[in-house]
Amino acid sequence: MTFQQLILSLHQFWARHGCLLVHPYDTEKGAGTFNPATFLRALGPEPWRAAYVEPCRRPTDGRYGENPNRLQHYFQYQVVLKPAPANSQDLYLESLAHLGIDLAQHDIQFVQDDWESPTLGAWGLGWEVRLDGMEITQFTYFQEVGGLEVDPVMVELTYGVERIAMYIQEVDNVFEIRWGDAIRYGELYHDAEVQFSTYNFDASDVDMLFATFTAFEAEGHRLIERDLVLPAYDYCMKISHIFNLIDARGAISVAERTEYIARVRGLARKCAEAYVKQREAKGFPLLALQPSHPTAPKVRKRRKAAVA
Amino acid sequence: MASSTRTKRSQATKRPAPPSRIRHAPFLLELGVEELPATFVKPALTHLVDLAKSFFTEHRLSYASIRSLGTLRRLALIVEQLATHQTPLSSRVLGPPKSAAYDASGQPTQAARGFAQAHGVPVEALQVEETAKGWYLCVVKDDPGQPTLTILREQLPALIQRLSFPKSMRWDASRLRFARPLRWIVALHGTRPIRFTVGEVVSGALTVGHRFWRRSTRVGRQFIEINDPYAYPALMKRAGVIVDPVERESIIRAQLTQLAHRVRGHVLAKHADDLLEQAVSSVEWPQALMGRFDEVYLELPQEVLITSMKEHQGYFSLVGSDERLLPRFIAVTNVKSTKLDLIRKGHERVLAARLNDAKFFFHEDRKCRLEERVERLRGIVFHQKLGSLYEKTIRVKSLVGALTELVGRLDLKERCERAAYLAKADLTTGMVGEFPSLQGIMGREYAREEGEPEDICRALAEHYEPRGPHDPVPENPVGVLLGVADRVDTLTAFFSVGLIPSGSEDPFGLRRTAYGLVRLLCERGLAFDLARLLEQAHHILEAQGYGAENRLEVCKQVRAFVMDRLRFYAQAVRRIREDLIEAVLALGDADSFSLGDLLARMCALQEIAGEPAFDQLLVGFKRAHRIVQKERWTGADVDPSLFEHETERVLYRALDSATRQIDAALEGREYKKALLALLSLKEPIDGFFAGVLVNADDPVIRANRLSLLSAVDRLFGKIADFSRVQSTA
Incomplete structure (x- = not known):
């Protein structure tokens, strides 16, 4: 599975689960949370389901293209679901299965991670999801955003796409990821890593x-x-x-x-x-749109049936 | 709300019949949650048991035993032999005396009617009871109780919501708060499910098994029905969940031993307990696996490797028989997979990336010497009101120099100052930025690389020790002195700007700082006047322009703060009697003693205080002390020519010889010897009181006797304030 197929596959999965496929926002940012499709849409009572790829910049994480795992520019695949469905974890796991990851044959753990963004006045509780020890996703139930209580609660899934691609493609170096059939990640981004690391650390x-x-x-x-x-x-x-x-x-x-x-x-x-x-x-x-989000009620019904 | 409806109902049902026979059945409660933080699991289970115990007692529900089971996805209780009905309660309430309850014609009076009405019974139902004061009206109240099912259905939701966590969250419209979303509840009494609602969850008999049990790509819950509480552990095991934490722990222990044995090594003991506890709470089906990492990483300091494995990944480190790290690790996974190799490769790859990063820092950091890094400390704030870490560095350097003089180790002055100068430099390294717990340790490692003398290198790590209350205290004198100076500076600095811990508020960990100081001073036998060091510390602060106004007050507060920690240490660790601790600390000039000295006095006192002769001595001393106190006698001159009785002379001579012995013993800090010399005064004191009356008619003689007693009092006072010592007889 190439990098682009991976993203296509996630798009397909989340579109099927009622997410609007929106696009990256054209301003530099440190995380997909900054995109208005998350930060602003988390606020207020309106329902919202969206998925998108977000390029992220973390200047201090640059390694001049010399480290096989650290980049100052990378991608997040961001999914936000509001209100948080009762089966968020199951949906997420299903998305991994959709990528071809055999859940029974891997060590998948939800490890406590209390997320906080002091710059956004935001915090939430959740996990980092680890696949055979590797953190592949941040899974957060937002409690507060921009200093305001998030109600209904929005759940945010942030996939580390490069990490998942490295795992699926079994490569140890991020620059070796096959982006498309013939072009590797390094061809697209290695020069940028070198130049931006130099800029970030030395030349700015x-x-x-x-x-x-x-x-x-x-x-x-x-x-x-x-x-x-x-x-x-x-x-x-x-x-x-x-x-x-x-x-x-x-x-x-x-x-x-x-x-x-x-x-x-x-x-x-x-x-x-x-x-x-x-x-x-x-x-x-958007409050008028509420019934058009199908997944949560359907699953709730099944649960009730099972309990009764 | 719930309680008010219940009250109404019990009022409506008149005198429900008590159950013919109360039976017993096991009870199971399981709270299903999305993965809890591993550290929450154990305390939550303890809390749940406590809540249940007081719940059953409060509701008069008898049971045989309660045990908790659980993982990060479920918190469970199994209660054996829980009664099916509340224990009936019969109580008698006394009313007015019988004499006032009925009039001459035997009719109930207003008093009787009022009493009956107040308790909601007809007057005819009133009974009489004989008490010590005669016959009284009484009403017998029978509360037959309710079926357990009713109590549980109504009260369990509140019990569940009382379960508290260090941090909780909301997740749905019910706005229920819990550590992580609550998703299902199993509640069974015997075979009967108990139905109630908590938030949006309805309880029942259905639970879920291991998340990934026998499913590969199928997602969705597979429910398991529990129909017998006792069958719960076995059913869960079949569904891939070992619900008993004790069982999980022993499985992991066995797996660790077995895997380590394969490479003729063993699990590194340090941190092993923490990691084990974490692992037990992190998985439902433990499966340990051993992986390896490239030997090139062994060039990194061991602590870096250990910390990388432990803090990021929760991996156990392995060491060989020589206690050196092996290029291996053990991860505890949550699978029963057939493809462990694939999983192992994944874990190995993650660790390799971590170690690669550590290696990057290790190489980057060494491009800049520690000495050059000291300047960068100007950019790191120690505290807003107290300037930068650079300023602190300069203060500690100057203070440790003064300290070497105070303890008479001028030979170490230069090295201590060098160590102080470099002590905080590693805080600017990438490695410490990545692993804050390596502060000090990286300083030591980088200093070694730079060829600093070994005792300086070690001091850079040691000055943070002891980190925890049970950690050992360093031996290296440079590390000890630096640790003392660093702590004294920290305490004085924070106190001087009014940042003093109060109640449970101690944001800067100053209690821990002071406790570390007490341990360093006591356990390394540093004898010097702490008060002088505190003053010196304040001088140095002032020179930098901090906390200039209230030097005396600050030093006094810090001293009292440290003494408080000494109290705790003497009592909790050295097991010294509280009255003996206070007796020593009450010494008028206790402040100018060294802490080690005070502790030595307490220890000696404790040794002697157990002897019977000491108690008798104490009786005599206290009598003398009381007289002197009562008279507020300050006269000091004893004139032997005024002695009228032999016992006066005996006491005088004994006092003279004891004084000489005690002075010599105190000089040499031989407190036990000094106390033994005091013991020699027992008979002379007793003899004195038996032989003469202090209150002689002749005021001159009386004054002379009082002065003699006052001399006794003063001599005792050189060692401790014996008036605070309690007799054990």
Whole structure:
């Protein structure tokens, strides 16, 4: 199974389970959670099911393309289900089976992982799912996002696509993953790893980054004042990434770190609050869609039948 | 809500008949959950048993025994011989005296009617009972109780929701909180399922087996019906779940031994217990497997390998007979697969990636010497109010220098200062960033690579020791002195800016810091005046511009804080009697003693205090002490020419000789010897009180006798405050 087949297969599976296939968001970000399809849609009472691939940037994880497992740019396959169905775990496992992983022949463990994103003012409880010891997915029941309680609870599944591909293709080096039939991951991304590692660790202009952080932060707050929530949230994502770039240069001390994170979170909270207000003003239109999400009720019925 | 409806019902049903015979049947409760954090399982099971015990007692339900079973997916109880009905309760309530209850014509009075009404019975139902005070009205209340089924159905939901966890969550519209989503409940009494609802879950007789039992690509729950609580463990085993944690533990132990034996090694003892507990709670069907890693990684420090395996993956490390690591690991998996090789390969690949990363850090970190890293500590905050770790480094360096003088080890001054300078440098390394628990250890390893003297290298790791209350205290003097200076600086610094632990709040772990300090001082016999070191620490802080105003107060608070830890240590670890600890700590100038000295006094006192002669001595001393106290006598000069009685002379001479012995013994810190010298005063003191009256008519003689007693009191006071010592006789 090539990398692209893997993604196609996940798309197929989750589309079948009522997920909207949305697309990556065109701003640098550290995780698929930042995509408005998760961060904003987690808020408020409206149901939401979506799946998408998200390119993620973690500047400090760069290894100049020399480490077979660490990348400063990689992909997450993100699934969000709200409200969280009672059979989320089973659905997830079924998706692995759909990828051809024989569940009975592998050691699959749900290991406690309390997820927290201080920059997004978000936290949740769940697991990292390990396949034969390798973490392949983050599985989280969101409790709070942007400082607001998540109700109904959204469940977020974040697949580490490269890791799963390495496992399925039995390769030990991420750059050896077959992307399509003839092209490997390294052909597509190795040069980027080398160049961006150099940029992130050595070449970035820290003063420019600090200045940009401040300017973008101000822009975000200014836009919120004008009720331009979505553009403001763009700037929230941007400053989060700039913070990561500054951090990669080791230019932020521990005390300052907390302060910068609090600044990103401050903007994220404002966006969250303003977004909910805007949806509310529209009467939370997706509430009308609720019955069209088929899986949860069906499974609940079966459970009840079995218990009775 | 539930209780109010119940009350109504019991009022409505008039005097239900008690059951003809209460029978007993086993009871099973199983709470099915999505995977709990491994660390929650054991405490949750303990809590569940406690809750059940008080629940059954409260509801008058008799049972023979309760045991808990469980995994991370299920918390279960099996109760043997749970009664099918509450134990009936018959109680008598006394009312007014019979004399006031009936009038002359034998008719009930207002008092009797009121009493009957208050208890909801007709007047005719009132009985009389004879008490010590005569005859009284009484009402007999029979509570026949309810069927257990009713109690369980109504009360179990509340019991389940009382189960508490360190962290809990919501997951559905019921907004129920639990550690992880609750998905099913089995409740059976005998063969009867008990139906109730918790959140969105309806209880019954159906459970689920192992997640991946006999299923490959089929997903969905396969339900198993339980129809007998006693059959539960066996049925679950057939479904791939060993519900008894004790059984899982012994299986894992046996597998570990067997696998290790294959490579003529054994499981590394350190951390093994923690890992075992984690493994027991992480799987439903344990299957240990042994994997290997490339020998090239053995070039990494052992702690790095061990930590990589333990913290990220929960793997057991293996060592050979020479206690050196073997390139092997053991993982405990949750499968009964036929393709262990495939799984093993997976685990090996994961570990290889981890070790590869550790190797990356190990090589990257060494590109920058520790000495150069010290400067980078300027960027790491020790505490907002106390500046950077660089500033702390400079303080500790200067303090440890002062300490070497105080303990008379100037020969170590230079090395201690060097160690202090490098002590925190490893916090800037990638390896410690990845594995915080390796702080100090990486400092030691990198310092060795850089050719620092061995005692300095070791001190870099040792100054964090003892890390836990039961960990050993380091031996290397440089490590010990650095550990003392580091802790004294930390305590003084936090206290000087008012960050003092209160109640259960101790965010900076200062109690642990002080306890480590007490252990270092007591167990390494460091004799010096702690008060002086604290003052020195404060001076150094002031020089950096911190906490300048209240030096005396801060030093006093830190001293009292450390003394409190000493109390705890003496009592809990050295098993010294509380009154003896207080007797020593009450010494007027206890502050200026060294901790080791105080402890030595306590120990000596404890030894002597067990002897019968000591109790008698104590009687005499306390009598003398009381008189001196009562008179507030401060006179000191004893004039032997005023003695009227031989016993005065005997005591005077004995006191003189004991004083000389005691002074010499105290000088040499031989506290037992000093106490034995005190014992020699027993007879002279008793003789004195038998021979003379202190309250002589002649005020001059009286004053002389009081002064003699005062001298006795003062001599005792040199060792401890004996007035606080309790007699054991």
